[in-house]
Amino acid sequence: MREISAALITQTVKKLCIDANCHLTEDVKSCIRNCRDCENWDAAKEILDRIIENYEIADQNDQPVCQDTGVACVFLKVGQDVHIDGNLYDAINEGVRQGYGEGYLRKSVVRDPLDRVNTGDNTPAMIYYDIVPGDKVEITVAPKGFGSENMSRIAMLRPSDGIDGVRNFVIKAVEEAGPNPCPPIVVGVGIGGTFDKAAYLAKAALLRPLDKHNDNPFYSELEQELLQKINSLGIGPQGFGGRTTALAVNIETYPTHIAGLPVAVNINCHVTRHKTEVI
DSSP, rough: OOOEEHHHHHHHHHHHHHHHOOOOOHHOOOOOOOOHHOOOOOHHHHHHHHHHHHHHHHHHHHHHHHOOOOEEEEEEEEEEEEEEEEEHHHHHHHHHHHHHHHHOOOOBBBBBBTTBBBBOOOOOEEEEEEESSHHHEEOOOOOOOOHHTTOOEEEOOOOGGGHHHHHHHHHHHHHHHHTTOSSEEEEEEEEEEOHHOOOOOHHTTTTTTTTTOSSHHHHHHHHHHHHHHHHHHOOOOGSSSSSSSSSEEEEEEEETTTTTTEEEEEEOOOOOEEEEEEE
16 A cells, blocks of 8 residues: 655645646647648637747746636546545645645635635635556646636437437537637537536546547547537637637547436637646
8 A cells, every 4th residue: 555645645736736727738739730720711820829829928937828727627546555644635625725826826716606705715626536546646637717618518318319419419519609618629528427427528538638539439530520510610719710610529438328318518718728747
């Protein structure tokens, strides 16, 4: 049994909160640059140029890529041979508290959905646990802004709706979102499981590198088909038209009940932030 201190968890989460908010991953930046090279609409080119300029300034100055530094979504893969010396939940939230404070990141979390009083430190985090073999802990911090989160959708389709039902639901969700999630977007799609599992799958899909398709050839092809159809909508960067409405479509699936076909769409803007560290 390997012991990991709660203090190390806190330190790691703090670092990841700051890093994720200030530096996009290379796969996202590369995808944006490639889309810029393929655009033939002047307004779209100009907006993508501004997006590239923005993330370059953020990189150079260690400043947030977006003013909405989001809710801290923390994904953990905890090895079953690990013992945490302390309270894991408290350690994660202390890391978020320190990261958002020391990084001068906007605090956007309210203590209650209806009384709307800000907690002042961006806690609590949204925490997702997965127990895996081994003696390590993998921590991913994915700040999630709500301009895009608000555009997410879920549906309990009938099995008879099949692949056409899934296609139509995903495309309709993006079309109805329009410019609101600050396109170009990344579209996470979760298919299967239960009502809540499908939503988790859609959010977890946003963590996958944009240059990596689903391992299943069937779903890999569906990802590329949906991306093509979404980009043909003509919404374009920031809604001003063009070929680049989405940077990628990532699909994750899970077994489900014979009577159900849950489908969720979790949209992210081009500021698709996530950083990972293994301890």
